[in-house]
Amino acid sequence: MDTSQTYSLFMATDVACRILGVDPQVMLDTAGLGALPYGQTEMRGTAQQYFDCWNTMEVLSPRPDYVPHLGVAISRGPVIPVFFTLSCAPDMETGLMRLAQFKSLLGPTLMRVFWEGGQLRVEFDSVDARVPMPPSLGALQLVVAVEHMRGAAAHLICPVAAGFDGTEEERRMIAGHLGIMPERSHAAYVAFSPDDAKRRFISENPALWADIEADLRLQLVAQNDRWPMADRVRGALVDLMPAGRTGAEDVALALDISRSTLQRRLRAEGTSYQDVLDSTRRDIAIRYLTKTTLRADAIAQVLGYRDANSFSRSFRRWTGQAPVAFREDQARPVRRHGDTA
Known part of the structure; x- marks a missing residue:
């Protein structure tokens, strides 16, 4: 070993x-x-x-x-x-x-x-x-x-x-x-x-599992430099965010590269560290809001925010809605043309 x-x-x-x-x-x-x-x-x-x-x-x-x-x-x-x-x-x-x-x-x-x-x-x-x-x-x-x-x-x-x-x-x-x-x-x-x-779990959630599995596999391969840098950063962030560590320096250290190398390779892929951080947070936030009953403050913690208010401000910037309002809209049945109230 x-x-x-x-x-x-x-x-x-x-x-x-x-x-x-x-x-x-x-x-x-x-x-x-x-x-x-x-x-x-x-x-x-x-x-x-x-x-x-x-x-x-x-x-x-x-x-x-x-x-x-x-x-x-x-x-x-x-x-x-x-x-x-x-x-x-x-x-x-x-x-x-x-x-x-x-x-x-x-x-x-x-x-x-x-x-x-x-x-x-x-x-x-x-x-x-x-x-x-x-x-x-x-x-x-x-x-x-x-x-x-x-x-x-x-x-x-x-x-x-x-x-x-x-x-x-x-x-x-x-x-x-x-x-x-x-x-x-x-x-x-x-x-x-x-x-x-073989006892059935009441918490079974196959839709959430499909997304979680993809994130966890990214964490496992984050150290593999043959993967695109954006994917490696996302995998590292899934690991780091719950500890409140979301800076480019944190991710660079986790990937065993310099911050300048991290930023240079992301630019070569047509993106930036902030873009990857925002997209990772947005995707995970939407997933938890639509596929779980986690409270906004718990989601904020997973995403590495200081508090729920900071998370809410970011979420409004991404979607135009507060997290609770977004969850309620997504849970509301879609009314088809011709349906009556």
Whole structure:
């Protein structure tokens, strides 16, 4: 494995720290990563640095129930596009298979989904056997997976088996939430019954999934310089915007090129950074307004705006309407010629 490969630290610095009430800069300093420019550019780290962040948050967390609290909050809290792989799916098995394709967008963890002994088994592990995943992060993966399944199915799904490499105390910490006592095992895993694996999701949304999948694939190929620069920028923005990082410098760093190179290559394609940013935001905003029930302030956060008012001003500039008015117009049935009121 290429140990220089890096991963977004968004889930650690922007999501987990906010939920736990931990200062991101204090966490980075404590983990020995204080040189990373938090809040200025896209933050990425190696697998070891990523895991160091999680170990440090466990130490700094003011909550003894750190893992279940964080797992439930992540599942019910901020809009994280990768998790639409689950909520848009028709059932658990399909959703987990989709998530496994894009799991690396959330950090240096592998996700395997397969049938074994009549159960649907999901395993989580480090991308590098030389850099083990912290037990607490393994436990968190289990809580997040179960919580997402319950929300998508609107049913109290309980796994039939689970395990991770934690002490008895650590395993008991999440047993109440899972509904089962995890065993001690090298791989973090959770297994579900066939009935639950095929249970229909009430959140199924095939129209939204088609768009989300395209965006997530762009994120995966953003590092491939054979793709058009506009597509690479769009893919990077999907990853960066929820963290509020929408500047050309942020994107250039994420793509490992200079800002001048980024701008020059976009000009050669007949566009500009601002045009790509605006079109990406506009397309995603319209998608969420017409295909989901997300509130305007949640959409604003996904798009990297400071607040809903800033988002509303931009949306008016793009469409001539406020977001709520646009959603209402799109939901109104089209009256055909000759119809009567």
